[in-house]
Amino acid sequence: MKIEGLGKLLRIYIGEQDKLHNQSLYEAIVYKAREMGMAGATVIRAIEGFGAASRIIHTAKLLRLSEDLPILIEIVDTEERIRKAVSEFEKMIDASGAGVLMTMEQVDILRYHQ
Amino acid sequence: MKIEGLGKLLRIYIGEQDKLHNQSLYEAIVYKAREMGMAGATVIRAIEGFGAASRIIHTAKLLRLSEDLPILIEIVDTEERIRKAVSEFEKMIDASGAGVLMTMEQVDILRYHQ
Amino acid sequence: MKIEGLGKLLRIYIGEQDKLHNQSLYEAIVYKAREMGMAGATVIRAIEGFGAASRIIHTAKLLRLSEDLPILIEIVDTEERIRKAVSEFEKMIDASGAGVLMTMEQVDILRYHQ
Numbered sequence: 001m002k003i004e005g006l007g008k009l010l011r012i013y014i015g016e017q018d019k020l021h022n023q024s025l026y027e028a029i030v031y032k033a034r035e036m037g038m039a040g041a042t043v044i045r046a047i048e049g050f051g052a053a054s055r056i057i058h059t060a061k062l063l064r065l066s067e068d069l070p071i072l073i074e075i076v077d078t079e080e081r082i083r084k085a086v087s088e089f090e091k092m093i094d095a096s097g098a099g100v101l102m103t104m105e106q107v108d109i110l111r112y113h114q
Numbered sequence: 115m116k117i118e119g120l121g122k123l124l125r126i127y128i129g130e131q132d133k134l135h136n137q138s139l140y141e142a143i144v145y146k147a148r149e150m151g152m153a154g155a156t157v158i159r160a161i162e163g164f165g166a167a168s169r170i171i172h173t174a175k176l177l178r179l180s181e182d183l184p185i186l187i188e189i190v191d192t193e194e195r196i197r198k199a200v201s202e203f204e205k206m207i208d209a210s211g212a213g214v215l216m217t218m219e220q221v222d223i224l225r226y227h228q
Numbered sequence: 229m230k231i232e233g234l235g236k237l238l239r240i241y242i243g244e245q246d247k248l249h250n251q252s253l254y255e256a257i258v259y260k261a262r263e264m265g266m267a268g269a270t271v272i273r274a275i276e277g278f279g280a281a282s283r284i285i286h287t288a289k290l291l292r293l294s295e296d297l298p299i300l301i302e303i304v305d306t307e308e309r310i311r312k313a314v315s316e317f318e319k320m321i322d323a324s325g326a327g328v329l330m331t332m333e334q335v336d337i338l339r340y341h342q
Contacts, residue, residue: 009331011221013156013190030276040279040329042241042298044158044272048144051154052226070156072188074300076241076331086224093225101154102225103123103190107239110314111321111330112280125335127270127304158272162258165268166340184270186302200338207339215268216339217237217304 003039007109008082010075010102012089013051017068018098025096026071029089036085039077039112046070052099076107117153121223122196124189124216126203127165131182132212139210140185143203150199153191153226160184166213190221231267235337236310238303238330240317241279245296246326253324254299257317264313267305267340274298280327304335 018025026043033041049070075085082104093100132139140157147155163184189199196218207214246253254271261269277298303313310332321328 007331009333013154027276030278034278040241041277042274042279042300043276044300045275046156047159048141048157049155050144050148051156072156072158076329090225100225101190101223103121103221103223105123105219105221105333107331107333109329109331111318111328127268160270161273162255162271163269164258164262165270186270186272204339213341214339215304215337217235217335217337219237219333219335 003078003112004109006079007076007107008079009105009107010082010086011105012073013049013101014071014073014098015068016045016071018096020092020096025092025098026073028092029073032088032092033075033085036081036088038075038081038085040075042074044072044074046072052101076109076112117192117226118223120193121190121221122193123219123221124196124200125219126187127163127215128185128187128212129182130159130185132210134206134210139206139212140187142206143187146202146206147189147199150195150202152189152195152199154189156188158186158188160186166215190223190226231306231340232337234307235304235335236307237333237335238310238314239333240301241277241329242299242301242326243296244273244299246324248320248324253320253326254301256320257301260316260320261303261313264309264316266303266309266313268303270302272300272302274300280329304337304340
């Protein structure tokens with residue numbers, strides 16, 4: 001697969017403890033992305049944050065035991081594939097009941113090949 | 115709170131050891147964001163970097179003891195609220211004397227509700 | 229150095245184990261950025277992902293021993309300097325044989341000074 005030119009970067013901010021049917025919601029999203037043949041996905045664990053999921057500030061210092069930290073998923077692909085994935089992710093997020101922030105940005109894909 | 119449509123992503127690159135009145139500057143910024151009712155903030159710790167704060171490359175390997183690593187704060191909200199927050203953050207950064215890189219990008223907010 | 233106004237954010241997704249002549253490819257890229265006088269670079273280690281480098285999902289949980297996790301390098305600078313750097317990075321990536329995703333976005337640089 002080789003993709004170059006204009007594309008979209010999808011970013012999903014989620015809680016590490018958010019669940020979908022006993023599975024981590026962020027892992028369910030990454031597996032769905034892979035199943036749909038998306039170009040790639042990257043998962044970053046933040047050390048602190050507040051947002052859609054909660055008004056409490058989660059921090060790596062205070063919550064090391066529970067580890068309910070913010071997670072950021074990044075997916076880059078063509079706009080068409082991103083939009084298709086978003087409609088799948090929306091269903092999963094609705095089913096999970098989690099508070100989620102999801103943003104989309106335009107990017108130039110300078111290099112992507114396997 | 116529910117926000118959808120065009121918004122801005124603010125990103126602040128800062129040093130983990132930067133201080134404002136004996137508090138971490140990055141924590142002071144996150145607390146200010148929350149106090150101002152911003153939609154959310156996420157703090158990511160990098161493992162290496164150089165930039166506004168220093169020409170030295172900080173790495174997790176070399177500086178594990180001091181832990182002066184780069185920190186990235188991400189805040190998504192409406193442009194109006196982002197601009198208001200930036201003017202507050204500017205004052206805090208000026209008072210801290212820290213070297214900081216601050217960028218703003220346009221994003222489509224696809225989903226945000228609590 | 230002081231840069232303000234429109235700029236570019238370059239993001240490079242790479243594997244932590246990718247090598248260029250026995251050196252980490254991501255470290256070689258950060259050193260090259262510094263040698264070229266770029267404004268800054270930040271390196272973030274992800275906890276999971278799949279993409280250009282592999283169809284296997286790398287996770288911090290499964291691969292703690294090998295630590296072949298996704299790495300994200302972020303560089304912000306003027307468009308001219310970013311384009312010059314990209315052509316250097318392309319040569320390094322070609323020489324390494326690594327699968328890499330590289331994207332570029334427009335950003336407003338609100339603050340950058342040392």
